[in-house]
Amino acid sequence: MTAPTAITGARIFDGDLWHENRALLIGNGKVAAIAALGDVPADARIVPMDGLSLVPGFIDIQVNGGGGVLLNEQPDVEGIRTICAAHARFGTTALLPTLITDSREVTATTIAAGLAAREARVPGFLGLHLEGPHLSVARKGAHDPAFIRPMEQADLDRIVAARRGLDVLLTTLAPENATNDQIGALHAAGVTVSLGHSDSGYETAAAAVEAGARMMTHLFNAMSQLGNREPGMVGAALDLGHLNAGLIADGYHVHPVSIGAALRAKRGPGRIFLVTDAMSPIGTDMTSFFLNGREIFREGGRLTLADGTLAGADIDMASCVRYMRDTVGVELEEALRMASLYPAEAIGMTGRKGRLTHGHDADFAVIDGGVNVVATWIGGMPVFTA
Numbered sequence: 150m151t152a153p154t155a156i157t158g159a160r161i162f163d164g165d166l167w168h169e170n171r172a173l174l175i176g177n178g179k180v181a182a183i184a185a186l187g188d189v190p191a192d193a194r195i196v197p198m199d200g201l202s203l204v205p206g207f208i209d210i211q212v213n214g215g216g217g218v219l220l221n222e223q224p225d226v227e228g229i230r231t232i233c234a235a236h237a238r239f240g241t242t243a244l245l246p247t248l249i250t251d252s253r254e255v256t257a258t259t260i261a262a263g264l265a266a267r268e269a270r271v272p273g274f275l276g277l278h279l280e281g282p283h284l285s286v287a288r289k290g291a292h293d294p295a296f297i298r299p300m301e302q303a304d305l306d307r308i309v310a311a312r313r314g315l316d317v318l319l320t321t322l323a324p325e326n327a328t329n330d331q332i333g334a335l336h337a338a339g340v341t342v343s344l345g346h347s348d349s350g351y352e353t354a355a356a357a358v359e360a361g362a363r364m365m366t367h368l369f370n371a372m373s374q375l376g377n378r379e380p381g382m383v384g385a386a387l388d389l390g391h392l393n394a395g396l397i398a399d400g401y402h403v404h405p406v407s408i409g410a411a412l413r414a415k416r417g418p419g420r421i422f423l424v425t426d427a428m429s430p431i432g433t434d435m436t437s438f439f440l441n442g443r444e445i446f447r448e449g450g451r452l453t454l455a456d457g458t459l460a461g462a463d464i465d466m467a468s469c470v471r472y473m474r475d476t477v478g479v480e481l482e483e484a485l486r487m488a489s490l491y492p493a494e495a496i497g498m499t500g501r502k503g504r505l506t507h508g509h510d511a512d513f514a515v516i517d518g519g520v521n522v523v524a525t526w527i528g529g530m531p532v533f534t535a
Contacts, residue, residue, distance in 0.1 A: 152192040153181055154529060158199035159515065162482065164490050164504035173203055175511040178528040182507055198515055201523055205489040205505050206242025206512035207423075207466040210319060210496060211278055211367070211395055213247045214429035214461075220246045221440060222429075224259040229266040233273035235432040236425075237533045239465035240488075240514030240522040243275040243502055245319055247426075249440065249461075250281030250292040260311045267315060272527045275498070276317030279308065280366065283326040284346035290371040291460035292346065293441040300327040309338040317496050321366040323347035329360035336361025341496055343395075346371045347382055354385035358392060363419075364495055365394040367426055368411060369403045370459070390416045393495035395424040396487075398472045399464040401451050402426075405477045412479070422491035423469045423484075428452055428461035471520045481520070 156173040161183055172189050174181040182188075189195070214220055216235030218228045229246050236244055246266075248259045256279065263277040281292055283300040300322065312318040319341040322332075325348065335342050344357055345366025350373065354362075365372075365386040373381035386394045394415070396403065415421050425431075429438045430447050437446050445452050445460045452460045464472075466488050473484035493503030501510050511529035514522050525533040 151177070152194055153190055154196060155184075155189045155193040156196050156198055156203060157186065157189070158197045158201070160202045161505060162202060162204045162485060163506050164205050164486065167482075173505065173513070175529040178511055178530075180505050180507055180509050180511050183505065198524075201515050201517055203505065203513050203515055204240075204485050205503055206514055206525065206527065207240045207470075207488040208275070208492040208498075208502055209236060209241045209244040209423075209425050209427075209466050210492050211247050211280070211424035211426050212236060212241075212244045213249055213427060215427055215431040217429055217433045217435060219429040219438060219440060220248050220259065221251050221255060224248070224255060225262045226265045226269055226271065229262060229274055230271050233271055234532070236427070236465065237273055237525045237527065238432055238522065239467045240516065240525055241466050242273055242512035242514070242525060242527045243498075244273055245276050245278040245317060246274070247278035247280050250284060250296045251441065252296060256282075257307065260307065263311070264314045272530075272532050276315045276319070276496075277311070278319040278321070280321040281346065283322040285323040285325045285348045287348040288323070288346045288371045288373070290346060291440065291445070291454055291458055293443070296441070298326070300331050305331055305334060308335060308340055312338050312340050317341065317498065319343060319364070319496065321345040324349045324353045324357045329356055332357055332360040332362055336363070344382065344385075348373050349382060351380040351382075351385045351388075354382055355389060358385070358389050363391060363393065365392050367402065367424065368394040368396050368421065369407060370397065387411060387414045388416055390419055393419045393491070394421050395495075396421050397426050397462050397464070398423055398469040398477070399450065399462050400472060400476065402459065402462065408473075408477050420491040420494060421487065422495055423466065423473070423487045424492075425464050425466055425469060426462040427464060430463060431465055467514070467516070467520055467522050474520070
């Protein structure tokens with residue numbers, strides 16, 4: 150039996166509480182215990198992390214790219230590997246590479262790449278997020294309207310088949326372009342259905358939730374807004390307790406006052422959690438890139454099409470946590486949960502991810518007091534050291 154690893158000298162946040170003067174014990178890629186220093190096994194491999202903090206690894210379920218790779222442009226195992234490695238530098242230990250609306254052929258190729266990435270055990274790969282093509286043209290954002298279309302039986306069959314080979318499969322759709330029967334079939338097959346890029350009203354969204362939708366994609370963006378006579382998709386996300394909602398906390402997609410109001414208004418048990426919606430420039434000095442043949446420009450922390458439309462985000466998860474703490478005013482512990490525990494809840498992975506307690510995957514970020522990532526471990530192994 151392999152000797153355990155003991156991480157010592159660091160404060161440990163298990164997802165609920167901080168532990169001082171304790172060691173994180175790791176065995177076979179899992180958390181064995183948070184133990185008193187006197188209980189560390191004599192044969193343990195000691196890894197000192199004095200003066201730092203261990204926190205559950207970040208889980209990002211909307212990641213379009215990173216490290217110079219956009220999934221749409223390189224839908225293969227090496228592309229997925231590059232994206233995962235790029236985000237590991239910023240504390241993300243599990244992610245869903247996200248395909249932005251594209252052709253049937255690119256979608257099929259991406260699914261095949263996801264299945265191959267799972268087989269290859271790519272560190273950090275958790276599954277896929279298919280964002281589209283069954284969206285609303287009226288709320289398309291940066292999605293190419295040439296590819297947007299209603300869901301057909303062949304699309305449904307492909308997604309259900311893909312779910313059988315993936316730990317997690319998330320799809321974003323608009324109720325305008327998918328029926329409640331289709332949403333129900335996806336839910337029954339274990340697919341996480343997220344509502345997004347939709348101009349639907351509250352009642353339509355509520356019916357989709359009744360059918361099995363359980364998430365809302367990038368709250369406030371590319372959706373009907375909360376109004377005095379029509380609550381819209383935003384109102385549905387906040388009022389319907391079964392819905393979890395992703396949030397891009399970069400200072401451009403949502404105003405901090407709106408974020409604070411949403412956090413106070415959200416009805417449970419559903420949560421608001423963090424996503425990056427990151428594109429290929431993360432971890433690089435790129436100033437532009439292409440999506441579906443259209444150039445996207447990077448300037449001042451924003452990514453936009455030539456007409457100024459926001460096109461994904463130029464932010465990593467550690468930066469989102471800092472923004473929530475420093476600008477929105479959320480306690481650090483809650484910001485950390487928004488980046489780890491709550492996304493794990495949203496995709497049904499709390500048995501493995503989101504906490505540092507016995508039996509959970511030994512996925513964690515090592516951070517300093519400024520929430521800068523010093524190291525990242527996945528499955529009990531270091532994958533990044535600053």
